Amino acid sequence: MTRKDISDAVAHGALTVLAPGYYVIPAELGRFDEHRHLSLALGVVANMADGTALAGVSAAVNLGLPVLGADLSHVHVARPGMRASGTQVTAISVLHRNIASRELVQIGGVLSTSVARTIIDVARTQSVRAATSAGDAALRRKLCDESDLTHS
Numbered sequence: 001m002t003r004k005d006i007s008d009a010v011a012h013g014a015l016t017v018l019a020p021g022y023y024v025i026p027a028e029l030g031r032f033d034e035h036r037h038l039s040l041a042l043g044v045v046a047n048m049a050d051g052t053a054l055a056g057v058s059a060a061v062n063l064g065l066p067v068l069g070a071d072l073s074h075v076h077v078a079r080p081g082m083r084a085s086g087t088q089v090t091a092i093s094v095l096h097r098n099i100a101s102r103e104l105v106q107i108g109g110v111l112s113t114s115v116a117r118t119i120i121d122v123a124r125t126q127s128v129r130a131a132t133s134a135g136d137a138a139l140r141r142k143l144c145d146e147s148d149l150t151h152s
Contacts, residue, residue, distance in 0.1 A: 018043065019092045034061045037072040044075040044093050045110060052079045053104045053111040055096050056121040060134045062112050063143065067122065070130035076121075078113060080104065096121075116148035 001009070006023065009015040015023040018040040029035055041058040053059070056076035060067050075092060078099040088095040103117045113121065119138055123131035138144050 022092075033072050034067065037061050037075070040092070041075040041077075042110065045077055048077060049079065051081070051111070052077050052095075053099070053113060054078075054107075055099065055113045056094075056118065056125055057130070059107070059112040059118040060122050062107055062110055063115065063118065063138070065118075065137045066133040067126065067130045068133040070122070070126045076125075078104075115144040119144065119149060 006015065010017060010023070013026065016026045016029055018024055018036060022040055022043045024039045024043075029039060037058065038061045041054055041061065045052055045054055054062050054076070055078035057067055057070045057072065058076040060070075061072075074089070074094045076094050076096065078096040080099045080101040080103075087097065099113065099117075103114050104111055105114050106112070112118070115138055119131070119135045122134045135149070139146070
């Protein structure tokens with residue numbers, strides 16, 4: 001599509017803007033903030049280098065875990081094998097560099113941090129409410145167990 005095609009589609013409601021350069025068909029968006037976040041997260045990770053994975057709250061949303069009250073303003077991604085540690089923040093995403101390849105799995109066809117790593121990252125970066133809701137759901141659904149969380 002050309003820029004004009006995109007502008008026309010947005011103006012007529014055929015596309016919704018998720019973030020600059022990221023659009024979705026409104027019928028595919030869903031009703032909740034988590035749906036919007038997941039749509040943007042899948043677009044962001046698809047446009048990044050191979051081996052980039054969803055991480056933290058973005059991985060939790062991809063897992064279908066509740067993240068009540070979480071900050072969904074940025075897509076969190078991780079890339080293993082990077083020499084520098086820390087994070088790189090853009091207007092749309094946060095790239096985490098302190099991840100090991102062994103902590104990555106395929107979830108729904110998308111590379112993501114493991115369930116245990118995801119829950120721990122949510123606990124480190126989000127509210128107690130978000131961390132508790134995600135952790136409790138993961139344990140209830142048997143996506144991980146307590147030993148996974150204490151050894152991660």
